[in-house]
Amino acid sequence: xxxxxxxxxxxxxxxxxxxxxxxxxxxxxxxxxxxxxxxxxxxxxxxxxxxxxxxxxxxxxxxxxxxxxxxxxxxxxxxxxxxxxxxxxxxxxxxxxxxxxxxxxxxxxxxxxxxxxxxxxxxxxxxxxxxxxxxxxxxxxxxxxxxxxxxxxxxxxxxxxxxxxxxxxxxxxxxxxxxxxxxxxxxxxxxxxxxxxxx
Numbered sequence: 041x042x043x044x045x046x047x048x049x050x051x052x053x054x055x056x057x058x059x060x061x062x063x064x065x066x067x068x069x070x071x072x073x074x075x076x077x078x079x080x081x082x083x084x085x086x087x088x089x090x091x092x093x094x095x096x097x098x099x100x101x102x103x104x105x106x107x108x109x110x111x112x113x114x115x116x117x118x119x120x121x122x123x124x125x126x127x128x129x130x131x132x133x134x135x136x137x138x139x140x141x142x143x144x145x146x147x148x149x150x151x152x153x154x155x156x157x158x159x160x161x162x163x164x165x166x167x168x169x170x171x172x173x174x175x176x177x178x179x180x181x182x183x184x185x186x187x188x189x190x191x192x193x194x195x196x197x198x199x200x201x202x203x204x205x206x207x208x209x210x211x212x213x214x215x216x217x218x219x220x221x222x223x224x225x226x227x228x229x230x231x232x233x234x235x236x237x238x239x
């Protein structure tokens with residue numbers, strides 16, 4: 041088996057806990073958390089593909105929940121303010137970055153990613169590749185975004201390890217010959233141990 045030379049990490053559910061951010065935002069705005077999560081998930085693909093802007097999403101939320109008068113800043117920024125970091129992944133990335141190339145491959149809007157970066161919710165290392173779905177206008181699990189991610193690095197398919205919390209995204213990566221780990225957001229240490237065994 042070829043040695044892993046590059047690790048691509050997903051963002052939401054692997055590096056940051058975005059679902060807890062939705063729950064905390066719902067609580068802050070006195071909204072039903074299930075309704076907030078369902079509405080966000082309904083529009084997530086359009087947001088991540090870049091076909092729906094963050095301000096348009098804010099309007100959708102306001103139409104449903106009448107929240108604009110409650111907001112002291114943009115909804116996307118409030119969401120990110122409530123994101124938690126997954127410490128086990130952060131510690132792992134800092135450890136791996138000493139000896140291996142690291143990248144991010146994420147379904148995320150450009151605005152949300154900028155908020156996440158500005159809030160210092162991703163490890164402060166030099167990333168060899170950052171693939172943002174909204175910028176590329178394609179989302180996981182579509183093959184195209186993986187092909188773009190592959191084109192940005194210099195190693196063979198079997199030398200890439202991809203970590204994601206969604207089985208359908210893992211399946212596409214596997215079909216392209218990448219090594220994979222399905223990350224368990226509710227048990228990050230177990231996933232980190234599994235990753236270390238492959239390196």
